[in-house]
Amino acid sequence: MNGPDNPGTIISFRGVTKQYEGDEAVLKNVSFDMERGKFYTLLGPSGCGKTTILRLIAGFTEPTRGDIYFHGKVINHVPANKRQVNTVFQDYALFPHLDVFENVAFGLRIKKLKQAEIKEKVLEALRFVNLAGYENREIHEMSGGQRQRVAIARAIVNRPEIILLDEPLSALDLKLRTEMQVELRELQRRLGITFIFVTHDQEEALAMSDEIFVLNNGIIQQSGTPTDIYDEPINRFVADFIGESNIVAGRMTKDFLVEFAGKSFACVDQGLQPNEPVDIVIRPEDLEITRPGEGKLEVRVETQLFRGVHYEIQCADGAGNRWLVHSTRKAEVGEAIGLTFDPEAIHVMRFNETEEEFDKRLEAYS
Numbered sequence: 088m089n090g091p092d093n094p095g096t097i098i099s100f101r102g103v104t105k106q107y108e109g110d111e112a113v114l115k116n117v118s119f120d121m122e123r124g125k126f127y128t129l130l131g132p133s134g135c136g137k138t139t140i141l142r143l144i145a146g147f148t149e150p151t152r153g154d155i156y157f158h159g160k161v162i163n164h165v166p167a168n169k170r171q172v173n174t175v176f177q178d179y180a181l182f183p184h185l186d187v188f189e190n191v192a193f194g195l196r197i198k199k200l201k202q203a204e205i206k207e208k209v210l211e212a213l214r215f216v217n218l219a220g221y222e223n224r225e226i227h228e229m230s231g232g233q234r235q236r237v238a239i240a241r242a243i244v245n246r247p248e249i250i251l252l253d254e255p256l257s258a259l260d261l262k263l264r265t266e267m268q269v270e271l272r273e274l275q276r277r278l279g280i281t282f283i284f285v286t287h288d289q290e291e292a293l294a295m296s297d298e299i300f301v302l303n304n305g306i307i308q309q310s311g312t313p314t315d316i317y318d319e320p321i322n323r324f325v326a327d328f329i330g331e332s333n334i335v336a337g338r339m340t341k342d343f344l345v346e347f348a349g350k351s352f353a354c355v356d357q358g359l360q361p362n363e364p365v366d367i368v369i370r371p372e373d374l375e376i377t378r379p380g381e382g383k384l385e386v387r388v389e390t391q392l393f394r395g396v397h398y399e400i401q402c403a404d405g406a407g408n409r410w411l412v413h414s415t416r417k418a419e420v421g422e423a424i425g426l427t428f429d430p431e432a433i434h435v436m437r438f439n440e441t442e443e444e445f446d447k448r449l450e451a452y453s
């Protein structure tokens with residue numbers, strides 16, 4: 088972590104716990120730093136605390152314990168309207184009785200800006216979201232995607248330093264959603280404002296983010312770039328939540344040698360205790376099909392689905408482990424095949440390893 092005082096850091100949490108009246112804490116001792124101008128995604132299952140983090144940053148609620156920093160200053164008690172932060176809500180929260188112009192102008196009117204200045208800022212914000220010429224439309228005359236853009240224009244019109252987006256794409260159909268993902272990412276780059284985006288959709292998180300924070304049960308499980316998290320998940324939860332994976336129980340015999348599915352395999356991991364129990368992850372695209380007897384694992388094909396770019400093949404080994412394979416090669420249900428993989432394809436995960444310990448271990452490998 089860079090620290091709240093680092094000039095590039097815009098927002099930091101230190102030991103933040105949030106407990107609503109009488110309940111179990113929904114955020115447990117959360118610490119992180121976010122840098123200016125990046126696209127962050129908070130990713131996790133329903134109820135893990137994503138929206139609570141946004142509400143704390145926006146100033147809609149205060150931490151029970153711990154501190155929130157903005158540019159190195161504690162802002163725990165700074166009211167929402169005094170923060171350089173705007174929110175785009177899931178349902179957009181537009182005013183149905185106001186036209187597009189007035190929806191975007193709303194915050195500026197409250198601040199009592201001059202009419203000429205309001206006009207200039209609103210038109211610029213609408214240009215930014217490709218809605219120039221729509222000023223006088225009523226909200227009910229706008230499509231779902233266009234309403235989304237009005238909500239974003241309203242959030243950027245007074246140039247906040249941070250924009251919070253709480254599942255803003257979840258109401259859109261798949262095609263529009265994909266288009267808006269590209270548009271939002273592009274918009275963030277052009278504006279250079281820090282975006283903090285909430286989703287429970289892992290593909291969306293991988294596609295859009297500079298950095299992802301994976302949350303579960305009020306704890307940040309892992310943070311990093313999409314490739315870091317996909318390639319080196321810290322534990323079973325992250326491996327399972329991000330992409331499809333094969334996760335089996337194993338044992339680290341010694342440095343560079345791991346045992347699972349009743350066999351020993353060369354791997355790239357070191358520095359664990361001899362015979363330490365571990366979880367093993369191998370991604371489906373890292374498994375290659377061989378002729379029977381020529382692979383590292385001998386399996387039988389249970390199901391096969393054609394997915395357009397690859398076949399999705401489910402197999403079982405003699406030890407009862409199931410293996411999911413993505414392959415351009417077809418296999419027959421019931422057929423015996425071999426599976427092979429590189430030592431680098433084996434990801435070894437220790438139990439209860441902290442992010443700091445995990446990062447140190449990976450650094451030692453390189």
Ligand SMILES: Nc1ncnc2c1ncn2[C@@H]1O[C@H](COP(=O)(O)OP(=O)(O)OP(=O)(O)O)[C@@H](O)[C@H]1O
Binds near residue numbers: 134
């Ligand atoms: N005002 C509140 N009072 C009491 N409990 C709350 C309040 N707001 C949220 N919670 C609880 O806190 C937990 C975390 O909620 P939060 O909305 O942060 O999760 P989330 O990850 O955003 O979930 P979702 O994806 O479903 O929106 C949930 O169990 C929720 O019921």
